[in-house]
Amino acid sequence: MSNNQIELDATGLNCPLPILRAKKSVAGLTSGDVLHVIATDPGSVKDFESFCNQTGNELVSSGEENGKFVFDIRKA
Amino acid sequence: MSTRLKAPERKASILAVAKVLFADKGYHGVSVDEIAKRLGVSPAVLYQHFPSKEALYEAALNSISEIRESYVSVILEEPSDFGSVLKRMTRVFVESVSNDPDYLRMELMSALEGAAVANQFFENRWRSFTDYIEYSIKELSKEGKVSDIDPRMASLMFQGMLREALYTKCILVENRYRDISLNKLVNQLLETFLNSIAYRDKQ
Numbered sequence: 001m002s003n004n005q006i007e008l009d010a011t012g013l014n015c016p017l018p019i020l021r022a023k024k025s026v027a028g029l030t031s032g033d034v035l036h037v038i039a040t041d042p043g044s045v046k047d048f049e050s051f052c053n054q055t056g057n058e059l060v061s062s063g064e065e066n067g068k069f070v071f072d073i074r075k076a
Numbered sequence: 077m078s079t080r081l082k083a084p085e086r087k088a089s090i091l092a093v094a095k096v097l098f099a100d101k102g103y104h105g106v107s108v109d110e111i112a113k114r115l116g117v118s119p120a121v122l123y124q125h126f127p128s129k130e131a132l133y134e135a136a137l138n139s140i141s142e143i144r145e146s147y148v149s150v151i152l153e154e155p156s157d158f159g160s161v162l163k164r165m166t167r168v169f170v171e172s173v174s175n176d177p178d179y180l181r182m183e184l185m186s187a188l189e190g191a192a193v194a195n196q197f198f199e200n201r202w203r204s205f206t207d208y209i210e211y212s213i214k215e216l217s218k219e220g221k222v223s224d225i226d227p228r229m230a231s232l233m234f235q236g237m238l239r240e241a242l243y244t245k246c247i248l249v250e251n252r253y254r255d256i257s258l259n260k261l262v263n264q265l266l267e268t269f270l271n272s273i274a275y276r277d278k279q
Contacts, residue, residue, distance in 0.1 A: 016147035
């Protein structure tokens, strides 16, 4: 069975909104699904690390593309 | 005579002393000589680390304005309705600011003196609140869970209220509110704010 990938566009949003949106999005996923987040707030790098540490979801990747911050989060 | 410090330590100690003096007297009220005297070093030592008073002031402002609370735990905790999250965010912010009231003094001073960096205070510290309030009120409004209020006005009202509470308790220490703790004052103001927007989504 293949897992789904959902995209969350959090560009232009400041902490804590990207985390709030991610929390809601992850709640709608099933285990193994991946949430792809795009953000512009530099603080989101630390915030998503912390988000994954606290929720037990896996931060598959965290990087920067064209001046935006991108994260892949796999639901536990 | 002052002890010899390594460059990063010296720089940090200069910044710490400069921050307190600038917070107390503003940019124009402090001289490089005064900062050097307080540190027990010659002004030449200061100039080795900062080329000018302006550079030192900017570095001191930046060191404060870059502080940013993380609201990740606040978002992950339950209950997750708007009022509960706003209360937890406010608690984190109030605790941080009351631990370092120099932040408030620098914010006021930088605004009065027109420092370019003043905007960073808003971006780093207040914008989390204004964005969260505006976003949430727009969403709640669609569901009829708040009154028909302009989200920008609501966030401005909140910001003004919280700032004034912090000034009152952390800087002015006004007699009128001496009998009420900062946390109690902020809690009561939060209730007033939520009532004023007719918030009805309590969990």
